[in-house]
Amino acid sequence: MKSIKLENVTKSFGHDIIVKNFSLEIPSSKFFALLGPSGCGKTTILRMIAGFEEPDNGQIYLGNTDISHLPINQRRVNTVFQNYALFPHFDVFDNIAYSLRIKQFSQSEIDRRVAKMLKMFGLEQLKHKSVRQISGGQQQRVAIARAVINEPDVLLLDEPLAALDMRLREKVLVELIELQEELGMTFIYVTHDQTEALTVADQMAILGKEGKIEQVGTPKEIYEFPRSTMVARFVGSTNILHGILELEQDDLYLRIDEHNRVLVPKHDNWQELFKQKKVYLSIRPEKVELSKTPLFGFSNHVEGFVRAIIYHGRSTQYNIALANGTLMQVFEQNEEHFPKDIIDYDDIVHVYWQMENSVLLKN
Amino acid sequence: MFEEFKKLIKSEFYFFFITPAVLWQLFFLVLPIIFVIILSFSVGDGVRLVDHFSLENFYEVMQISHLAIVMRSILLASITAIASLIIAYPVAYFLALHIKRFKFFFLFLLSIPFLINVLVQVYAWFFILEKNGLINHLLMFIGLVKKPINFLNSYFAIYLVMFHVYLPFMIMPIYSALEKIDVKLIEASYDLGANFRQTLWHIILPLSMTGIRAGFFLVYVVSFGEYVIPSLLGGMKLFFVGTLISEYFFIGKDWHLGAAFICLSCSMLFISASMYNWLFNKITMQSKIIR
Numbered sequence: 001m002k003s004i005k006l007e008n009v010t011k012s013f014g015h016d017i018i019v020k021n022f023s024l025e026i027p028s029s030k031f032f033a034l035l036g037p038s039g040c041g042k043t044t045i046l047r048m049i050a051g052f053e054e055p056d057n058g059q060i061y062l063g064n065t066d067i068s069h070l071p072i073n074q075r076r077v078n079t080v081f082q083n084y085a086l087f088p089h090f091d092v093f094d095n096i097a098y099s100l101r102i103k104q105f106s107q108s109e110i111d112r113r114v115a116k117m118l119k120m121f122g123l124e125q126l127k128h129k130s131v132r133q134i135s136g137g138q139q140q141r142v143a144i145a146r147a148v149i150n151e152p153d154v155l156l157l158d159e160p161l162a163a164l165d166m167r168l169r170e171k172v173l174v175e176l177i178e179l180q181e182e183l184g185m186t187f188i189y190v191t192h193d194q195t196e197a198l199t200v201a202d203q204m205a206i207l208g209k210e211g212k213i214e215q216v217g218t219p220k221e222i223y224e225f226p227r228s229t230m231v232a233r234f235v236g237s238t239n240i241l242h243g244i245l246e247l248e249q250d251d252l253y254l255r256i257d258e259h260n261r262v263l264v265p266k267h268d269n270w271q272e273l274f275k276q277k278k279v280y281l282s283i284r285p286e287k288v289e290l291s292k293t294p295l296f297g298f299s300n301h302v303e304g305f306v307r308a309i310i311y312h313g314r315s316t317q318y319n320i321a322l323a324n325g326t327l328m329q330v331f332e333q334n335e336e337h338f339p340k341d342i343i344d345y346d347d348i349v350h351v352y353w354q355m356e357n358s359v360l361l362k363n
Numbered sequence: 364m365f366e367e368f369k370k371l372i373k374s375e376f377y378f379f380f381i382t383p384a385v386l387w388q389l390f391f392l393v394l395p396i397i398f399v400i401i402l403s404f405s406v407g408d409g410v411r412l413v414d415h416f417s418l419e420n421f422y423e424v425m426q427i428s429h430l431a432i433v434m435r436s437i438l439l440a441s442i443t444a445i446a447s448l449i450i451a452y453p454v455a456y457f458l459a460l461h462i463k464r465f466k467f468f469f470l471f472l473l474s475i476p477f478l479i480n481v482l483v484q485v486y487a488w489f490f491i492l493e494k495n496g497l498i499n500h501l502l503m504f505i506g507l508v509k510k511p512i513n514f515l516n517s518y519f520a521i522y523l524v525m526f527h528v529y530l531p532f533m534i535m536p537i538y539s540a541l542e543k544i545d546v547k548l549i550e551a552s553y554d555l556g557a558n559f560r561q562t563l564w565h566i567i568l569p570l571s572m573t574g575i576r577a578g579f580f581l582v583y584v585v586s587f588g589e590y591v592i593p594s595l596l597g598g599m600k601l602f603f604v605g606t607l608i609s610e611y612f613f614i615g616k617d618w619h620l621g622a623a624f625i626c627l628s629c630s631m632l633f634i635s636a637s638m639y640n641w642l643f644n645k646i647t648m649q650s651k652i653i654r
Contacts, residue, residue: 052550072553079554085547089569089651098565099555101653150555 001184002063002076002153003028004049009058011044018044019211022058026188026203028153031180033189033197036207037234042190045211046156049188050079062153078152082159084143086131092142093118093127099150117145137168144179154186161196173199194235198223206231223284229361232282239288239328240361241281245274254281254360257324262300263355273362280361285329287357290318291350292341298352304328306347318343320351402622412618420623429607429624433631436604440587441635443525444533444579450526451533451578456567458534459541460549470538476531485595488524489515492596516598524592529585533578540574541567561653569650576643580636587632604628 004026011019019041026032034042047053049060051072060068067075078099086095096117100110118124121141126134131142140160147155157176161169177200180187191197197204198219206214206222208230215227226232229240246253246261252270253261264281273279289295307327308319318330328351343349401413403421408414458469476484491497492514499511514520544567552562568575590605597606608628611621 050550050554052554072550073556073558077554079551081547081551083545083547085545085551087548087551087566094651098552098557098653102555102557102561146555 001029001186003061004154004186004188005059005061006045006049007059007061009045009048009055009060011041011048011053011055017210019048019055022211022213024205024213024216026186028063028186029184030202031177031187031189031200033191033201033204034207035191035194035197035204035235036211038192040207040209041211042192042207043158046079046158046188046190049154050077050156051075076150076153077156078147078150078154079156079158080140080143080147080160082162084139084163086139086142086146088130088132091128091130092123092134095131095142096123096145096149098146103150113149117149121145136163136165137172140164140172148179148183148185152185154188155183157187157189159191160189161191161193169196176200198235206234225359226282226361228363229280229282232359232361236284237329238282238284241283241326242278243281244277245270245279247274254279256302256322256326259323260302262302262358264358264360265356267360269362270360273360276362280363281358282361283328283353283358285317285331286315287353288328288330289352290320290330290332290343291352292343292347294350295352299355300353300358302328302351304349304351306343306345306349309343309345318349320349322351399622399625402619403626404623406619420619421627423620424623424627429627432602432607433604433628435602436587436628437631437635439521439525439589439593439603440583442522443529443586444583446526447530447533447582448575448579451530451537452575455534455537455541455574459538460544460546473531473534476528481528481591484528485524485592488520488527488596492520492523515596516600517596518601520596521593521601524596525586525589528592529582532581532585536577536581537571537574540571540577544570564650565653569647572643572647576640579639579643583636583639584632587628 006022006024009019009022010017022041022045024045034045036042044053048055048068051067051070055068058068059066062075062077067077087098090098093114097110097114100113105113114127115124118127121144123138123141123145126138131139134142140163143160160176161172164172173196176187176189180200187200189197189200201219203216203218204222205216208214214234215222215231217225222231222235226235226238232238232240241254241256241262243254243256243261245264246255252264252266252274254264255261262281267273289298302322304320304322306318307321308317310317310319313334315331315333318332320328320330322328330351404418405413405416406419458466458473462469489496493499494511494513494515496514498514499508502508503511548566548570549562552566557565588605588608589603590609593601593603594606594609597603602610604624608621608625611617611624615621
């Protein structure tokens with residue numbers, strides 16, 4: 001199993017620069033997710049790794065070999081396509097066996113390995129069915145089986161769940177994680193869906209415009225400690241407050257308006273941020289406490305009134321307007337059928353959070 | 364609106380929609396065929412067209428010379444269809460899968476022959492092929508020949524113009540079949556280790572077989588019965604099925620023999636076309652077998 005390394009990769013189509021000076025190292029035998037909004041170039045990066053596109057500049061390494069300009073069929077990389085791209089004139093068995101047959105394996109070897117795949121993906125009953133006759137979920141299994149039977153060093157998955165319905169997605173995500181653990185291949189998973197990426201990835205990269213890497217890290221690092229407001233907003237929902245920093249007796253405050261300032265954590269780079277005119281604070285909605293009566297023990301407190309209540313079932317989202325006009329989202333778990341402290345529209349409420357649960361951001 | 368339409372389709376009323384087409388086919392295809400069959404098995408007495416039924420027309424028509432004409436037409440149709448298939452497939456392939464800019468311009472260029480009557484195209488070829496024509500001028504100018512060559516009234520002229528006229532009929536169906544192939548399937552084939560030849564043979568060819576078949580039989584059947592090109596460029600000396608039938612009906616005025624010859628040539632056409640169809644089935648099966 002090998003790692004993938006991209007060095008200063010640039011790709012443009014005509015006058016549109018899709019990816020600019022992109023460098024990234026994807027560790028071997030890990031489930032890696034490339035997450036970004038549509039049009040950020042993530043699919044182009046995947047296609048360059050697969051070989052469908054050639055980079056204009058820069059190198060792509062598989063392990064230690066430069067594969068930037070290697071023909072597609074010579075790369076030990078296989079792809080699971082978004083709409084599966086199963087060969088419609090072959091049945092399930094022939095689709096899975098395709099790469100082995102192309103590589104001239106013996107019939108007994110083909111039978112053995114395809115049978116293993118069919119068993120692994122629960123497709124034994126369907127092996128002589130046409131791929132047009134089977135369901136979307138089954139088609140996807142065939143697509144994955146067809147790609148992994150070759151035992152590639154790297155498996156590329158291009159939005160593989162896009163064509164599946166919600167319930168099936170959750171099931172397939174778990175199966176993908178198990179599959180990666182079982183096979184030990186490097187999986188590269190491209191998606192614009194942050195929940196999918198957070199669920200499957202050991203590590204993930206968030207891409208911004210022109211393939212600019214906003215942050216690389218574990219899902220937890222990225223969710224809890226985003227490094228920019230773009231990442232904080234893109235992965236999950238968040239509240240962004242902004243203002244200037246004030247230092248008072250070793251405590252760092254963010255002044256959000258004339259009357260209010262909030263305690264903020266002292267990150268390593270606080271001195272650099274201190275000089276900035278405008279800094280940002282991200283607080284996740286679920287890390288905020290809402291109450292009509294005063295509570296104690298929280299480092300931060302602001303007041304506002306309830307602008308909107310959105311009932312999600314397991315939680316309720318409250319949109320709170322602060323005095324300076326900022327809108328804050330708060331998620332409250334619906335733990336009881338009959339809560340004592342019912343919050344209604346236009347109620348004045350106290351908003352509390354602990355300073356260590358917020359993150360100070362430069363931009 | 365759409366729902367109402369669906370209801371209408373489901374109801375007995377759908378007969379209403381297909382009636383014109385059925386009537387058209389009945390009057391202009393089925394009836395004439397029945398008429399031809401009756402004629403071929405009957406003899407007239409000079410007053411009535413059908414006096415009594417007999418097989419003598421077929422004895423008359425079953426001559427070596429007639430069979431040779433049928434074979435000549437089969438050969439003409441085969442060579443035209445196969446040659447235009449060989450040229451058309453790469454053209455359609457590049458047009459459908461590789462050319463991205465000016466695609467519609469090229470498609471427009473290809474459809475120009477459809478806008479011009481075959482007769483006009485044939486006469487255009489006269490100017491190119493005749494003794495005093497473009498090619499002879501060119502050959503004499505570069506000194507390749509001293510005296511002009513007569514290209515007209517030859518197999519060469521017939522085949523050349525047949526090929527030219529029918530090529531677009533081959534390209535269009537193949538193009539539309541190739542165009543429907545998802546590019547991702549081709550990428551998947553490469554991704555799974557196949558090279559260009561393998562991808563073409565195992566993936567692209569079987570998926571475009573419907574277009575190949577449609578184009579092939581369109582050209583094959585029509586050029587089997589082609590009348591205009593052989594009669595104009597063959598100088599009425601080289602007989603093909605189409606020219607012989609017209610000879611029977613319009614010059615010899617023997618409709619019974621003409622009808623018998625039509626039956627004979629049509630059954631030969633059917634047999635030869637079935638053989639090609641079998642061949643295409645075989646090719647499709649073969650292309651699915653890897654290695």
